[in-house]
Amino acid sequence: MPQKESVERVKTDLEIEEHLPMQERGWKAQAIxxxxxxxxxxxxxxxxxxxxxxxxxKSTENTTTVEHQRFYRFQSRMELKVELNxxxxxxxxxxxxxxxxxxxxxxxxxxxxxxxxVVDGDHVIYYFDGSGNFTITFFLIPRSIGAIDGSIxxxxxxxxxxxxxxx
Amino acid sequence: xxxxxxxxxVYLFVYVVFRILGKRSLAEITTFDFVLLLIISEATTDxxxxxDYSLMGCFIMVCTLVGVDYLFSVVKSKSKWFEVVSxxxxxxxxxxxxxxxxxxxxxxxxxxxxxxxxxxxHGLEKMSQIKYAVLERDGTISIIPN
Numbered sequence: 001m002p003q004k005e006s007v008e009r010v011k012t013d014l015e016i017e018e019h020l021p022m023q024e025r026g027w028k029a030q031a032i033x034x035x036x037x038x039x040x041x042x043x044x045x046x047x048x049x050x051x052x053x054x055x056x057x058k059s060t061e062n063t064t065t066v067e068h069q070r071f072y073r074f075q076s077r078m079e080l081k082v083e084l085n086x087x088x089x090x091x092x093x094x095x096x097x098x099x100x101x102x103x104x105x106x107x108x109x110x111x112x113x114x115x116x117x118v119v120d121g122d123h124v125i126y127y128f129d130g131s132g133n134f135t136i137t138f139f140l141i142p143r144s145i146g147a148i149d150g151s152i153x154x155x156x157x158x159x160x161x162x163x164x165x166x167x
Numbered sequence: 168x169x170x171x172x173x174x175x176x177v178y179l180f181v182y183v184v185f186r187i188l189g190k191r192s193l194a195e196i197t198t199f200d201f202v203l204l205l206i207i208s209e210a211t212t213d214x215x216x217x218x219d220y221s222l223m224g225c226f227i228m229v230c231t232l233v234g235v236d237y238l239f240s241v242v243k244s245k246s247k248w249f250e251v252v253s254x255x256x257x258x259x260x261x262x263x264x265x266x267x268x269x270x271x272x273x274x275x276x277x278x279x280x281x282x283x284x285x286x287x288x289h290g291l292e293k294m295s296q297i298k299y300a301v302l303e304r305d306g307t308i309s310i311i312p313n
Contacts, residue, residue: 007269010262012299014311019256022248026255027273033187074168075217145168167168167176 049166061157073166074145080138096125101150105140174231194306254304261300284308
């Protein structure tokens with residue numbers, strides 16, 4: 001390390017231990033820590049922990065679009081949007097979730113509310129009444145930490161959902 | 168999540184953040200700093216308790232926070248290294264009336280802070296009247312006049 005970067009060395013009559021080498025290491029650690037704080041704010045703004053462009057993922061198949069969060073936080077309310085863009089459709093829609101997937105979430109609310117929901121083997125199927133273009137929003141609260149994978153079926157279209165839930 | 172793990176994680180995170188901000192961060196609290204502290208405490212409360220509003224959950228959290236704080240103080244008393252790492256050490260900022268610029272810059276203290284402490288504690292007017300100024304571990308500035 002160049003000599004000019006270190007702080008002044010002084011001899012005083014004071015009975016104190018300055019531990020200068022350790023203080024200098026501490027200042028370096030503080031500088032790194034500040035970068036860590038800035039990085040955390042920047043990545044959070046970009047959505048690395050949910051609710052941002054990095055986190056949002058849209059998948060489209062046929063006339064259906066599913067938007068989900070790739071990253072989210074434990075016990076926070078997460079949106080899963082299903083957009084149906086079929087103007088000729090008149091007989092509503094079904095959304096089927098694997099029961100194993102739903103074990104990791106608490107279904108907080110669904111908008112609009114489903115007409116009914118049934119358990120069919122290892123799937124939970126939600127039936128919605130409606131016609132034309134409409135959006136169904138599931139509000140899910142993650143109950144597990146780490147990677148959660150699952151595949152949902154909207155009518156006959158299948159969508160892979162992959163989340164990483166931060167503690 | 169287990170309340171003990173939650174308490175430990177929040178304690179360590181807050182500890183590290185305030186250590187990163189440096190000794191002076193809480194030494195002089197402005198009105199806004201005070202409001203900011205209240206907001207931080209509110210944000211950490213939600214993470215600490217989660218959805219557990221039980222009396223036992225509260226007891227566990229209090230015991231975890233007090234316990235880990237006590238454990239830190241025991242380790243600090245046994246290990247000088249840990250004490251310096253976790254709390255820092257006093258630092259001389261002015262030596263015989265001469266401000267030590269690099270030390271001040273590193274510890275985010277300027278001459279006006281030293282002169283303010285000198286005025287408040289001893290009614291001193293000039294830097295030359297200060298024999299030593301020391302930035303203490305708690306972030307306050309001690310003045311030893313000539």
